[in-house]
Amino acid sequence: MLTGLRVVEFEGLGPAPFAAMMLAEMGAEVVVIHRPGTASPVAGARNLLDRGKRSIVLDLKEPADIATARALVVRADALIEGYRPGVMERLGLGPDEMHAANPRLVYGRMTGWGQDGPRAPQAGHDLNYIATSGALWYAGAPGTPPLTPPTMVGDVGGGALYLVAGVLAGLIGAARTGRGTVVDAAIVDGSAHMMALLMSMMPSGNLSMTRGQSLLDGPHWSRIYGCACGGWLSVQCLEPQFYAAFLDRLGLADDPRFADQRDPAQWQAQSGALAAIFVERPLAHWAEVFAGTDACVAPVLRPDEAARDPHMAARGVWQQAGDGLAPAPAPRFDGAVRPVAEPPARGADSAAIRAELGL
CATH class of the missing domain: 3.30.1540.10 (formyl-coa transferase, domain 3)
Incomplete structure (x- = not known):
């Protein structure tokens, strides 16, 4: 679906790499700028979220590598970054600078708290964001602490998927108008927005602010x-x-x-x-x-x-990947699952990408 589109990803943790993985699975050429080093601090040497991408290692403290990153962004359709607000601006790679060089660029920003607001510069993690947004409130039985859900609720659901939707919408707009945009995807925004389905039940009396008294979080069924x-x-x-x-x-x-x-x-x-x-x-x-x-x-x-469940096996939802499991790309187009390349070694494409840029 996205063949021909170029995306540059600045290596981060969690939702931003997930969003870039989805774009790669849909056919975009995604180049991930990895930091110097041999492994991700969380995922190790080969990160499942890098599948389908190309990798170049750049040290963004070095002016020459900043210039290489800039050259990549100038020829890209979209950018994805997950740093704290202000980091890209201090590197000279912020939206104003990049839009001046590439007006059609869709600039995707992934944060927990958003680009502005009192907590924007503060650290946080998935659980903090969904606690603040209200999305954690109904998780668990009344009288017990809210259950800590997997990172799907915040990092992926309220974060990565909203970033993907925003980038895709931005690409459509850029194709129509010739102007790019800045996508501010904050996990607190997205996870609160996902609550719209529950909040729609309030006028009918099927949603209560008291845990255990709503249609979906209290019944025996x-x-x-x-x-x-x-x-x-x-x-x-x-x-x-x-x-x-x-x-x-x-x-x-x-x-x-x-x-x-x-x-x-x-x-x-x-x-x-x-x-x-x-x-x-x-x-x-x-x-x-x-x-x-x-x-x-x-x-x-x-x-x-x-992976062994008959329904899941029939659809090929889970696949063996090295010593572990990997989910198949989703959604499917025309009933088919698009094959995706294995995660590259960090920096595997550095020389080829530099040559393509004429550097």
Whole structure:
């Protein structure tokens, strides 16, 4: 989809490399500017998020390497960086300088707190951003600390995916008008924006500011239950017909305790009764009970177990990558998964890229 587009990525952690990976998976030529050194401090020598990219090592403390970075950006369609506000400006690579040299450039900026505001210059991480944005509030049962979710909620969902959407929109605008833009993708903004789906439920009374009293975070039919083997089972049968199928498979269709699906006053007792049922049998038993039904029940799988799941295996969602697993690119276009090159060694393309730039 993006073949012919050039993107320059300044190496960072987490969401910015993820966004650049997605653009590479969609066909863009992505050149990542790696820092000097042999490995990422988090991902090691070969970062899965670098797959499909080309790599050049530049020391941005050296004027000659700054000039090389500038030459790359001048010929690019988009730039992605994840530094604190002001860093790129101090390097002479800020939006004003780069737009003067390349007016069509879409300048993608990834931060936690945003480019302005009282916390803009401060450090933070995924959990801090989603705590501040409100996105963490409904994670967990009432009376317990909010559950720390994986970085998908902030870094990826509220960060990388919003940066990708902004860059793509900017590219469309640049193609139409000839003018680039600056994309300010802040995790606090994106993770709060993702709350729009929940907030749309407030006028109908289905969302409460009290944890455990909303349509999706309190009911007995929207929970994780433990099984006899130590495994976990997800249940979320929202619609009445799916709830009926759920009760039917458990032999509880005529049990008066579960007749009222949507009475918050009964949710705690109903959840306790279901917990006592599920803990009597292993996860494999419950998976078989609900297999092929519309009861909206599914086992909670480890990634390696997910790779062996018949549905996930049929779609090729998980792939073996060296000693670990890697997810296939998403979304798919015309039903196909585009193959993506393995992550390059850091600096593997330095000589070739310099030659292309005439340096």
